[in-house]
Amino acid sequence: MLNYFKNRQIDMQAERHIPYREPKLSVKEAEALGYYDFMSYLGVPYYHAGGLPSTKKLAELCRIDSKKKILMVGCGTGFSACYLAREIGCEVIGIDISELSIKEAKERAKRQGVPDKAKFIVGNAYALPFEAGIFDAVITEFVSQFLDRKRAFKEFTRVLKPGAYVGINEMYREKEIPAKAAEEIAQAEKKFREITGLPFSLSSPEEWKQELERAGLKDVNVRMCKNIKYLQETKNMAEAMGGIWSFVEYLISPILNTAKYFLLSRKIRYRFKRLEEGKKIFLRKKSTSKYLGYVLATGRKDL
Numbered sequence: 001m002l003n004y005f006k007n008r009q010i011d012m013q014a015e016r017h018i019p020y021r022e023p024k025l026s027v028k029e030a031e032a033l034g035y036y037d038f039m040s041y042l043g044v045p046y047y048h049a050g051g052l053p054s055t056k057k058l059a060e061l062c063r064i065d066s067k068k069k070i071l072m073v074g075c076g077t078g079f080s081a082c083y084l085a086r087e088i089g090c091e092v093i094g095i096d097i098s099e100l101s102i103k104e105a106k107e108r109a110k111r112q113g114v115p116d117k118a119k120f121i122v123g124n125a126y127a128l129p130f131e132a133g134i135f136d137a138v139i140t141e142f143v144s145q146f147l148d149r150k151r152a153f154k155e156f157t158r159v160l161k162p163g164a165y166v167g168i169n170e171m172y173r174e175k176e177i178p179a180k181a182a183e184e185i186a187q188a189e190k191k192f193r194e195i196t197g198l199p200f201s202l203s204s205p206e207e208w209k210q211e212l213e214r215a216g217l218k219d220v221n222v223r224m225c226k227n228i229k230y231l232q233e234t235k236n237m238a239e240a241m242g243g244i245w246s247f248v249e250y251l252i253s254p255i256l257n258t259a260k261y262f263l264l265s266r267k268i269r270y271r272f273k274r275l276e277e278g279k280k281i282f283l284r285k286k287s288t289s290k291y292l293g294y295v296l297a298t299g300r301k302d303l
């Protein structure tokens with residue numbers, strides 16, 4: 001109990017300073033940023049289902065302890081990486097293609113007092129800048145769904161030590177669902193591909209299993225977490241950001257940061273509109289969201 005309050009205090013202190021900054025880029029420059037660079041520039045928080053409790057669960061499933069060296073691919077602005085470094089004391093390297101996310105992640109690690117444990121570099125999931133066999137776990141949270149799994153999982157497996165784990169927290173869609181729901185979900189996938197420029201697609205739990213096995217991973221285990229609950233997820237996000245007041249700041253700052261671009265750029269307005277439409281289908285609309293959830297899945301590299 002005491003530990004819980006101690007950790008919350010650290011969270012509160014860690015995340016209280018954020019992230020309104022005068023938006024300096026011109027509208028043209030902002031429009032030219034990739035989706036995730038743009039979101040990081042504005043200070044919009046990223047999201048993965050289950051929040052930090054699911055990060056902790058995934059770490060447990062991958063047998064991560066303080067002696068382990070972890071790679072978090074698509075680490076974004078480093079919430080989970082810093083959390084694992086603080087909570088478990090393991091060494092975490094976060095990698096992401098978004099330069100601005102990595103900049104933000106490095107600052108977070110400093111604020112949270114873990115710059116030696118949580119390190120961040122810009123890099124691509126398909127060509128990890130590491131020699132083979134050096135990590136005890138490779139983790140993705142809401143990232144593999146944006147990747148070509150065949151290429152990415154092979155690359156994750158390459159950098160793992162023998163017997164080490166890949167662990168993923170990614171959305172799934174049930175396989176056999178009514179045609180209308182399937183069509184709407186496919187529309188939402190298309191919207192996410194369009195706004196991110198990434199090959200976003202959801203697999204069924206059975207397909208996630210096959211995709212991990214195809215990379216040569218053994219003992220593949222897929223846990224399904226059904227129905228992502230919008231309110232619960234908002235609560236999880238608030239927790240991850242250090243409590244309700246930090247969360248409110250987090251919501252207000254991006255709105256202030258975004259206002260200039262929102263008013264002046266049709267392209268940016270369109271981006272947010274598509275994002276909201278996609279999120280509605282995935283999270284809020286009952287007739288589609290009931291067929292969706294997320295998996296916590298693990299597989300081990302052969303010994």
Ligand SMILES: C[S@@+](CC[C@H](N)C(=O)[O-])C[C@H]1O[C@@H](n2cnc3c(N)ncnc32)[C@H](O)[C@@H]1O
Pocket residue numbers: 036046047048073074075076077079080095096097098101123124125126140141142143146147198
């Ligand atoms: C939905 S965000 C998730 C961020 C973070 N994992 C979280 O849970 O908050 C997806 C992230 O994947 C990153 N990403 C997408 N494709 C990538 C690639 N090929 N290599 C590395 N990172 C990638 C994006 O830049 C973005 O930060």
